[in-house]
Amino acid sequence: MGEVGSIDIGSFARDLHPMVVHFPVALMLTGLACEALAAVRRHAGLSRMALLLLGLGFGAALVAVATGLTSPEVRAVQHTLAVTPPTEPGTRALFLQRLARIRIHQRLAYSVLATGALALGVRLWRTRGVLWATASVVSGLALAAAVVATGFAGGRLAR
Amino acid sequence: MRAERWRLAATGLLAGVAVAALVALAAVPPGSSGAPAGTGAGQPDLRIVGRSLTAVGERYDLARDRVSCALCHARLSADPFRLTSYGRDYREILFRENPGARSIFDVSFAEIRAAVAATSRTGLDADGDGYDNDLELRFGSDPGDPASHPTVPARVLEGYRRILVADERSGLLEKLRLAGAGHRPDCPDSDGDGVVDCLETLFGFDPNSAASVPAARGGRLALYRVALARAGVAAAR
Numbered sequence: 001m002g003e004v005g006s007i008d009i010g011s012f013a014r015d016l017h018p019m020v021v022h023f024p025v026a027l028m029l030t031g032l033a034c035e036a037l038a039a040v041r042r043h044a045g046l047s048r049m050a051l052l053l054l055g056l057g058f059g060a061a062l063v064a065v066a067t068g069l070t071s072p073e074v075r076a077v078q079h080t081l082a083v084t085p086p087t088e089p090g091t092r093a094l095f096l097q098r099l100a101r102i103r104i105h106q107r108l109a110y111s112v113l114a115t116g117a118l119a120l121g122v123r124l125w126r127t128r129g130v131l132w133a134t135a136s137v138v139s140g141l142a143l144a145a146a147v148v149a150t151g152f153a154g155g156r157l158a159r
Numbered sequence: 160m161r162a163e164r165w166r167l168a169a170t171g172l173l174a175g176v177a178v179a180a181l182v183a184l185a186a187v188p189p190g191s192s193g194a195p196a197g198t199g200a201g202q203p204d205l206r207i208v209g210r211s212l213t214a215v216g217e218r219y220d221l222a223r224d225r226v227s228c229a230l231c232h233a234r235l236s237a238d239p240f241r242l243t244s245y246g247r248d249y250r251e252i253l254f255r256e257n258p259g260a261r262s263i264f265d266v267s268f269a270e271i272r273a274a275v276a277a278t279s280r281t282g283l284d285a286d287g288d289g290y291d292n293d294l295e296l297r298f299g300s301d302p303g304d305p306a307s308h309p310t311v312p313a314r315v316l317e318g319y320r321r322i323l324v325a326d327e328r329s330g331l332l333e334k335l336r337l338a339g340a341g342h343r344p345d346c347p348d349s350d351g352d353g354v355v356d357c358l359e360t361l362f363g364f365d366p367n368s369a370a371s372v373p374a375a376r377g378g379r380l381a382l383y384r385v386a387l388a389r390a391g392v393a394a395a396r
Contacts, residue, residue, distance in 0.1 A: 062176070097262060103187055103188065106187050107184050107187050110180045110181070110183050110184035110187070111180070111184060113176055113177070113179075113180035114177045114180040114181050114184065117173040117174065117176045117177035117180070118173075118177060120169075120173050121170055121173045121174065121177075124166050124169055124170055124173075125166070125170070
């Protein structure tokens with residue numbers, strides 16, 4: 001790697017991402033919990049609150065993905081791989097492992113956006129009926145799973 | 160009618176985001192295949208890719224252009240796991256204290272800092288040159304290279320360290336820093352290596368050789384010099 005500097009480079013995006021990511025996790029999961037409570041209690045106000053929380057969480061997820069994409073980590077890891085020759089399989093393996101973990105987190109983050117959009121879409125159009133209720137439950141569970149998995153993968157990266 | 164339009168617009172927006180997300184998801188390179196093969200440009204961010212080096216750099220206030228992976232890796236270009244004696248000691252301590260870790264990425268930065276601190280404990284001399292790791296890093300030589308050590312005798316530097324550690328604990332060093340003691344002293348830099356002659360001489364480096372330069376920042380050494388002068392060290396006056 002040679003002489004490498006930049007010990008204390010500050011990066012706004014890198015520092016912002018770990019802060020922002022807490023919002024979609026908290027808002028979306030709270031929104032889904034509110035919705036479940038609203039369904040049990042048949043409380044219209046709580047249901048509206050759930051939709052609001054989900055919407056806010058979705059917006060926060062968009063911001064989180066944007067800050068994640070501008071984070072310099074992927075570039076830094078790719079750079080290290082680029083300057084590490086194939087004759088150094090050990091070093092390459094370390095950084096390839098890191099890159100693979102980042103990719104997993106990235107894919108899961110996109111799945112949060114996709115399932116979040118689906119869940120919100122379902123809730124915007126749903127009416128009474130088994131079909132819409134089922135769609136709500138399935139999309140809600142998919143969203144919760146995607147959010148939890150993304151948070152877990154991100155947490156492992158941040159260690 | 161208005162609510163209907165709003166709902167349609169929101170649905171369109173959500174559908175757009177969902178499609179974009181699915182396209183982006185499919186475009187993410189599978190695992191590691193996105194790794195470029197050529198030589199990259201710029202410097203990697205050490206806070207991310209070299210956390211161990213960052214921890215050492217932070218602990219000892221090392222100059223970013225005078226410290227490298229060579230601190231721990233003897234021949235990184237040939238064999239990344241061929242470590243210097245300091246690197247071996249650090250690796251052993253790090254993985255002994257974190258037995259569940261399979262690689263450096265399984266270890267948190269706090270654990271890395273703790274391992275760096277443990278590797279720097281007084282008396283542990285990785286390269287066996289008579290200057291312990293803490294002494295070498297504190298004043299800017301390489302703790303993994305027996306040929307790299309200050310020309311000032313170790314017992315003299317140990318005396319300096321006792322004074323500086325006491326000043327650190329009492330908060331005097333921080334007070335001096337805030338009062339501007341870390342500014343560049345008024346003396347020449349004959350070899351143009353960025354560290355002035357009076358500091359190089361005081362801490363055992365050759366002021367006429369750019370190859371002999373402490374890895375510690377000049378400002379840190381200037382601060383040490385003021386603290387040592389206050390403590391009555393004649394060489395620091």
